[in-house]
Amino acid sequence: MSTTNQVAISAEGLVKKYGSTTALDGVDLTVPTGTVLGVLGPNGAGKTTAVRILGTLLRPDAGHAEVGGYDVVREAPRVREIIGLTGQYASVDEDMSGRRNLVMIGRLLGLPRDQSKTRADQLLERFELTDAGDRIAKTYSGGMRRRLDLAASLVGNPSILYLDEPTTGLDPHARNGVWDTIRNLVLDGTTVLLTTQYLEEADALADSIMVFDKGKVVAEGRPSELKAQAGKQSLDVRPAEPGHLERVAAIVSEAVGTRPTVDVVNALVSVPVSDGTSMPVVVRRLDEAGIAVTELSLRLPSLDEVFLALTGHAAQEQSIAVLEGASR
C-alpha cells in the first residue's frame, strides 16, 4: 500500500519529446491529498502531455512520477486502480447509449451487473443526462458528451481525478454543475488535477495553481500568491462622463507619476501602483476639478494580467482560440 498518504501526486523532472518538439521540459509538481491543483497554460504548453503521463497513457522520456505512492511507469496497473481520467477530447463510445457506456465501465471494473446499472443511473442523474441516457451518444451535443465522459471517469470512485479542460465547450449552467461536482468530490477527499484555459476556473476551484508555458512551469502558488507575484496593484478610475477620460488620465498621471492606460471602450483609466498612497491625492484632484466618477478602486491584478506578466503573452487570445475551436 501507499507509503505517502499526504502526497497524492508527485512528479520530478518530467520530460517528453515528440520528434523535435519538447512538450514537457522538466516539470516538477506535487499535489497534496485532497487538494485541487489547477494547471494553466496557453495552447501547446504541455498540459495534456502532463496529464497523459500521470494517467499512465504516456511514458515520460525522463523524470519520474508517483501517483498514490505508485510509480506511473513501473506500477501503472496500480495507478489505474485509483485514478479517474477525463481527457481533453471525449472518449465515450459514440455507437452506444450513454447508459450503456457507463454500465460497460462498471462491468469492466468488476462491478456486478445490477450495481453497474445503479451506478450508471446515479451518474446520469448527477450530470443531468437521465433523459438522454438511452439515446446513442452520437446524438449528444458536445457538452453532453463531455458530461458523459466526466461521468465515465467517476464510475470507479477514483481517489485521484484528472480533468483535462473539463468545462471547455460547456454552457454556463453545465459549467456550474461541473464546478459543484468537483467541489463535492473534493469535500469527499478526492484529489483533483485539472487543466483549464479559464483563469477564472482555476481561481474558483484550485487550492494551488501552476502556470505552464512551452513545457516548463513558469509560476506556481496559491491564486492569491500568484496575483501578488505579478507585483503591482492597479488603480482604476471610471468617470461618469466618458468625455472626461482625457482629463482624468491627466490628473492620475500627475498624481501617480506614471502615464495610465486609457480604455476608451470601457471608459476606464487604470494605472499600476505599488501601494494605495496616491489614492487620496487622486480623489482630491478629481473633486477640485469637479469630475464625477462611477468607480474608483484599488485592486490586485486579475489572473489574466498575471498570465500576461508571467508568460509574456496574453491569455486572452488563447481562450478565444479555444472558444473558436469549440464552436467548430
Added chain:
Amino acid sequence: MSTATLEVPATRRSRPFAWAEQSLTLAWRNIVRIRQNPEALADVTIQPIIFLLLFLFVFGGAIAGGGTWHDYLPYLLPGVLVQSVVFSTLGTGVALNEDFAKGVFDRFRSLPIARVAPLIGAVLGDAVRYLTSIVILMTAGFLLGFRFENGVGNGLLACLVVLLFALSLCWVWVWLGLKLKTAQGVQGIAFLVMFPLTFGSNIFVQTTTLPGFLQSWTKVNPVTYLVDTMRGLMIGGDVQKPLLITLAWMVGLVAVFAPLAIRAYRRRT
C-alpha cells in the same frame, strides 16, 4: 460518495479470470455496436454474395471447362467462404484503428483492466461478423443447390475451422491496425496482404493451372491448405494433411501476431 482512502475498492480486488470477463464485456460492446450500425455488416453480407454470384455465373462456365456452373458450385463455395472470411478480417483492423483515433481506447487504457482485454474483445466481437458471413454464404449455397456431400457433421466442422482460422488471421490485422496511423493506411496495405493470400491460392482454380512461380507460392500459402481442408470436409477428399498444416498456421499466426499486437497496443500513444 467514495471514501478518501487510496485502498483498492473491494469489488475490484483481483479475480482470477478478470481478463476473460473484461474481454467478454468488450466483445459485448462490439456486438452492441454492430446492432447499432447494421450497414457496417455490408462487407460480410452483400460483398460475399456478389463474389459468389460473380464467379459462379460470369467465370463459372469458363473455369469449369466443359461443365456448367452447377458443376463449379461445390468446388467454388468452400473457396468463396474462405475468401470472404479472410477478407472480413481486414475490418477488424480498420475498426480498431478508428476506435483508437476516436479516443475510446484512451478510456480503456486508463482503466485497471488487462492489456489484452480490449484486443481479445475486438476479436471476439468480430467473430459475430465472420459467423454472419459464413451463414449468409452457406444459405446462398444451399439455395443454389449446394449440399454437404461428406455429411452434415463434417460440413459444420469445416465452418468451424474457417471461423477459427479467421480468428487467428485477424491478429495480423489487429497488429497492423494498431501499428499504422490511419484507417486508410490499413486499407491501403490490405491489397498487399489479401490478393496474394486469396488469388494466389486454389480458391477459384486448381493450382496446376497456374504458372510455376505462383504454384510455388500456393504451396506455402496457408489459404491453399485451408481451402483443401474445407473441400475435404464439405465435399470429400484428403483432410488430414491440409488440416494439420492449417492448424499449424493458426497456432503460428496467433503466437507471432498476438504478442506483436499487444506490444503495439502498449506503445501506441
